[in-house]
Amino acid sequence: MKSLKHLFGIADLEREQIEYLVNLGDSFIDINRRPLKKAPTLRGKTVINLFFENSTRTRTSFEIAGKRLSADVINISASTSATKKGESLLDTGQTLAAMQPHVLVIRHSLAGTCEFLAQYLDNTAIVNAGDGAHEHPTQILTDLLTLKQAWGSPEGKVITMVGDIAHSRVARSHLLAAKKLGYTMRIVAPRTLLPAEVERYGCEVYHDFDEALPGSDAVYMLRVQTERLTDSCAFPSIREYHEAYGLNSKRLQAAGDDCLVLHPGPMNRGVEIATDVADSVRSHILAQVEHGVAIRMAVLTALCGGQAKERKTGSRKKLPDEAMRAQGTLL
Amino acid sequence: MSNTIFDSKRVNPALDTMARAIREGADDGNDIYMIGIQCGGAKVADALQHRLKKSAITVHRGNLDISFYRDDLDTVGPNPEVRPSDLPFDITDKHIYLVDDVLYTGRTIRAALGEIFDYGRPATVKLAVLVDRGGHELPISADIVGLSHQAEAGQSVKLITDPEGWYIKQRRVKR
The missing domain is CATH 3.40.50.1370 (Aspartate/ornithine carbamoyltransferase)
Structure with missing residues (x-):
């Protein structure tokens, strides 16, 4: 090496x-x-x-x-x-x-x-x-350590990442790592929050969160980075964003019993993630901080x-x- | 070129003798706390624990990986295969046996002592090694020695844990 x-x-x-x-x-x-x-x-x-x-x-x-x-x-x-x-x-x-x-x-x-x-x-x-x-890189290595503890290896798993992909450096690092380590990245976002030609990373692209959930081994929620959004046209309102792209317990059920919840922090409760999900046993968010x-x-x-x-x-x-x-x- | 310096006919009785010495050293009714250094020392500690099961003494086992306590990070870099340390008991005021496979310069033992004291303050620490190969560079010697051997500085002495029988091998290495 x-x-x-x-x-x-x-x-x-x-x-x-x-x-x-x-x-x-x-x-x-x-x-x-x-x-x-x-x-x-x-x-x-x-x-x-x-x-x-x-x-x-x-x-x-x-x-x-x-x-x-x-x-x-x-x-x-x-x-x-x-x-x-x-x-x-x-x-x-x-x-x-x-x-x-x-x-x-x-x-x-x-x-x-x-x-x-x-x-x-x-x-x-x-x-x-x-x-x-x-x-x-240190955030994604952290995520990989959390996933190693849960799964052993991420190979063959499906990670569904939701939110502001366009402004997310974590998303980019994961898209690159997925290819090297053999896991699948499913990205979910409105078109306004996706980078141009994101498909060239070899990921699956969804605009409907509910369609992407079945078969996901982990759901990775990204913070809505209001400080990086240069205009307010990305989505109509926080409430509407939460309705369409927020993770709540009903959605998590659709993903299956073993699906993990990850978030790089800081969380916006009630925006990208509901409180009951953030505090549930399936949330590995504090493990990520420790790792x-x-x-x-x-x-x-x-x-x-x-x-x-x-x-x-x-x-x-x-x-x-x-x-x-x-x-x-x-x- | 490598050659076997102690075959399993020598290694097994040496382990028996070490186990006996540990048992005799323990006060009646006292538990024994044995810490093996990863990974050769951990195997020797397992073998000693197996032998001590036949007696009435309870043996508590822990393992240490001393990679983060070594003094050669600058020159050799981090060890690619680090195993987690695992001490499932509180070591404060306990009588500890530190177990390793081969005692050479004493630097590993120094690092292990450093790590043990980061977990707590044991009452005593005794060192048990399967082979003392000489060439100590620090004022560290073993309390219980299974086998003694004088190897030259350019030689590597290793415990091979073949399932057919353990043996000790010596090999010339570049220094």
């Missing part, structure tokens, strides 16, 4: 690497359940969480993951960073990299931020904690492992003209 240098998205991972990270995450679950939640695995490592978008659970999850493995974790959010004072993304990245962290965890509203920075920061492993509507910490421990460990060979003293790279122009546009 190829060793991991960065984690940008599912697109760059081989099946073997995905399974390795999920299995490694599985073995970290236990540490989080002990009375003394600390292991020395990442002692002496520095992890910087650089968040240009608001996030509570992902940032907290990375922070807990790093701290429970004895790494030093520093959180930087855009509202308090030099970005507000006019510093470019690349300068922020290079400044932080000059402080010699081992891992930089980045969330940004623009797709490809991590790949861009990785070209210029030699000694730092970069983890994508969500880039625009592109990918969110999120374990997966992030696995990702940090995998990226820090074997770094001794690669780390060399850093120096500022001279930027090509193209990058100088890119800096301007990424501000």
Whole structure:
């Protein structure tokens, strides 16, 4: 298996690497359940969480993951960073990299931020904690760990994902992973919330939720991301959206007795998911949160492992003209 | 090139002797708490537990995977096959037997002790190993040793748990 240098998205991972990270995450679950939640695995490592978008659970999850493995974790959010004072993304990245962290965890509203920075920061492993509507690899690895606990393997299963597919980086990561791991993605959304030509991912597309339910092994509800909807034409009203695309107990019955309910959080009760479903025994939503910490421990460990060979003293790279122009546009 | 240094005719009596030593070390009526290090140590601990069943002593079993406590993450990277640790009892104030298959540098035992103390504060920890192959790099030695052997630094000594009979193999490896 190829060793991991960065984690940008599912697109760059081989099946073997995905399974390795999920299995490694599985073995970290236990540490989080002990009375003394600390292991020395990442002692002496520095992890910087650089968040240009608001996030509570992902940032907290990375922070807990790093701290429970004895790494030093520093959180930087855009509202308090030099970005507000006019510093470019690349300068922020290079400044932080000059402080010699081992891992930089980045969330940004623009797709490809991590790949861009990785070209210029030699000694730092970069983890994508969500880039625009592109990918969110640690969330999907978390989902895969939850599914591993429930099913053993997702191969041959049908996951029905409902909601704002167009703005969902989790959806994109799942569509890519489904092909690599051999499960079927059924996506359900009004046309206004689907990306153009979504069929090319090889998924099944439905506009009627009730038609998609029979034969589903899991129903994955997505939050209606009101902050990303640029206009209010996607659907007529929240109440109407709930009627057509909300998961309630009657719908869940139609999916069969063994169907699991997943949600990446935060939930909007009464919008995409009804309270009785969110709190039912079939809901694995809190398990997903627990597994999120374990997966992030696995990702940090995998990226820090074997770094001794690669780390060399850093120096500022001279930027090509193209990058100088890119800096301007990424501000 | 590999050769067998102890065949099953030597390994089985060694396990019997170890089980006897553990039984004799236990106070009357006291339970024994035995922790095997994944995965060779866990198998040896299972074999010892099986032998101790014939006596009146209750044996509690747990397993540790010390992958996250190793000191070589920087150089070798994480172990691709990590098994979950499983300690189904509270270890505080207990007398613990830590069991491994082969004792070499002592680094695994150091890591295991670190992990045990993250679960609680045992009264005592004793180390039982099936083979002590020499070459210790830390001030760690076993309280109960099944078999002793002096292997050179470039040799790997392994327990092979063949269903036909367990044996110990030695093989030259690159260092």
